[in-house]
Amino acid sequence: MSLLDWFADRQKAAPTSQAPPEREIADGLWTKCPACGATTYTKDLKANQMVCLECNHHIRIYSSERIEQLIDAGTWTPLNEHLVSCDPLQFRDRKPYSDRLRDYQDKTGLTDAVQTGTGKLHSLPLALGVMDFSFMGGSMGSVVGEKLTRLVEYATDHQLPLVIVCASGGARMQEGMLSLMQMAKTSAALERHREHRLLYIPLLTHPTTGGVTASFAMLGDIILAEPKATIGFAGRRVVEQTLREKLPENFQTSEYLLAHGFVDAIVPRTQLKASLASLIRLHQPVPQPV
Numbered sequence: 001m002s003l004l005d006w007f008a009d010r011q012k013a014a015p016t017s018q019a020p021p022e023r024e025i026a027d028g029l030w031t032k033c034p035a036c037g038a039t040t041y042t043k044d045l046k047a048n049q050m051v052c053l054e055c056n057h058h059i060r061i062y063s064s065e066r067i068e069q070l071i072d073a074g075t076w077t078p079l080n081e082h083l084v085s086c087d088p089l090q091f092r093d094r095k096p097y098s099d100r101l102r103d104y105q106d107k108t109g110l111t112d113a114v115q116t117g118t119g120k121l122h123s124l125p126l127a128l129g130v131m132d133f134s135f136m137g138g139s140m141g142s143v144v145g146e147k148l149t150r151l152v153e154y155a156t157d158h159q160l161p162l163v164i165v166c167a168s169g170g171a172r173m174q175e176g177m178l179s180l181m182q183m184a185k186t187s188a189a190l191e192r193h194r195e196h197r198l199l200y201i202p203l204l205t206h207p208t209t210g211g212v213t214a215s216f217a218m219l220g221d222i223i224l225a226e227p228k229a230t231i232g233f234a235g236r237r238v239v240e241q242t243l244r245e246k247l248p249e250n251f252q253t254s255e256y257l258l259a260h261g262f263v264d265a266i267v268p269r270t271q272l273k274a275s276l277a278s279l280i281r282l283h284q285p286v287p288q289p290v
Helices: 003-011 042-047 063-070 095-110 141-156 177-195 236-243 252-259 269-282
Strands: 028-031 039-041 114-121 126-133 162-169 200-208
Touching: 039 042, 042 114, 063 114, 063 126, 063 162, 063 269, 114 141, 114 269, 126 141, 126 177, 126 269, 141 177, 177 200, 200 269
Parallel strands: 126 162, 162 200
Antiparallel strands: 028 039, 114 126
16 A cells, blocks of 8 residues: 555545534524624514614514513504405506505405504503504505594594604505695594694604604604604605705604604603603693582
């Protein structure tokens, strides 16, 4: 046997050194903050209501999570779950609107971009609507407008305070004029609610824009907002091109609107439930002496 054959046999016989396998991390175990990049144990993040522990960034949440955060366990009763959008204009862009609706319904498990119902918040009964940005950008079509209008009317008939959590890109273009009509319909219902001297509080979250801002989002008795939420009607670039001037860096943020009187208070998500409870208690009718 030659020396080269001897070395070849030694290499075959020698155990090959292998790098230790990388430790797999289960999906969803950690969450990376989109603002500061900090990686946080998801369980701790949920305990802090999806507010980053490092930078206090309010991570976007689904409507079901918001309901769970605000409503006492076992008290939520959904309203008008059966309402589903149709396709009155036979609208088509890259795909038919009817197909797009089915895709989002399968993806989110929702029928449309808002959940409505009644429940108790710190034992206080209220009517609650929660928009969901994950369903077509929270856009307001006929079903969103109808569900919110019916919610307002239910709150008026049953003498309940009303809270609507707004998160939307505006009116749904696939329904054209029908989506714009929802602005007037929801506003009229809220006016009747106001005439009955009942409380309405909108919460503006990131983002709240377009026809939602131009209607029920800005008609509250007390308007609350989450920190650093984008709130406005037209986009920043459109406004700058129209006015032909540079806008401030914090334009269309919660903080900018608070400074200019469009928002009454900015409430961190971790304090929201307690703050809403205090406001509802303060505005309950005073019992009349017997």
